[in-house]
Amino acid sequence: MKQNIAFFDFDGTITRRDSLFLFVKFLVGHRKFYWGILIHLHILLGYLMGVLKNSYAKERLSEYFFKGYEGKEFLIECEKFLTILKTTLKDSALERLYWHKQQGDKIVLVSASFEEYLIPLCRELQIDCIGTALEVKNAKLTGRFACANCYGKEKSIRIQNKYDLKDYAKIYAYGDSSGDKEMLALASIENRFYKFFK
Incomplete structure (x- = not known):
């Protein structure tokens, strides 16, 4: 008998708030975070107005905040962030995730957020993870x-x-x-759930 598979977006679907900005604040502190947002305001406005692509704006910010960070130390901080990340999860989403587990379904988190801080959560939940990964060269993040x-x-x-x-x-x-x-379109209409969790 074939197994079912369930794909879950993360930010806004499973969580009550954006995880990326929360992670950056945790990593660099409030002062550097808000200063970074201020000096990149033109990029954020360009994205919000539809002039700049999501990926361009996100990569410019990640370069500013993460470039030069030791790769191993970054992963340690990602593990520490798990406690905070778990506080953002919606109970209704977790209930559905556990329902899939009881059915014996394969569960996959599919997110634009960074795999580095999602993997500790996915490991704890025993689910697969597909996300955006950060480049490391000479043991340091390039951003x-x-x-x-x-x-x-x-x-x-x-x-x-x-x-x-x-x-x-x-x-x-x-x-x-x-x-x-595009991810939702992979499922049949009756198994596509848009803004399903409160």
Whole structure:
């Protein structure tokens, strides 16, 4: 008998707030965070106005905040961030995730957020993780992405590169934004859940 598979977006779907800014504040402190946002305000406004792509704005910010960080130390901080990250999770989303577990389904977190701080959570929940990874050179972060930003069409590409969807009986997908539409389209209409969790 074939197993089912369920894909969950993270920010806004499973969480009550954006995890990236929360992580950056945790990593660099409030003062550097707000200063960084201020000096990159033109980029953020460009993104909000639709002039700049999500991936461009995000990579410029990640370069500012993460460039030069020791890779091993960064991963240690990501592990420490888990306690804070767990406080953002929606009970309704966790209940659904555990329902899938009881069904014996494979569960995959698919997010534009960084794998480095998502993996500790996924490890604890015993689910798979697909996200945006950060580039490391000479043991230090460059601030650039090691892969394409896992957003929009890239979510569908990454999923299909990792899983042969024909091997699964049912495909479920949960999302909350336009960046999830290609992932949602992988599931049949009755198994697509948009803004499902309160």
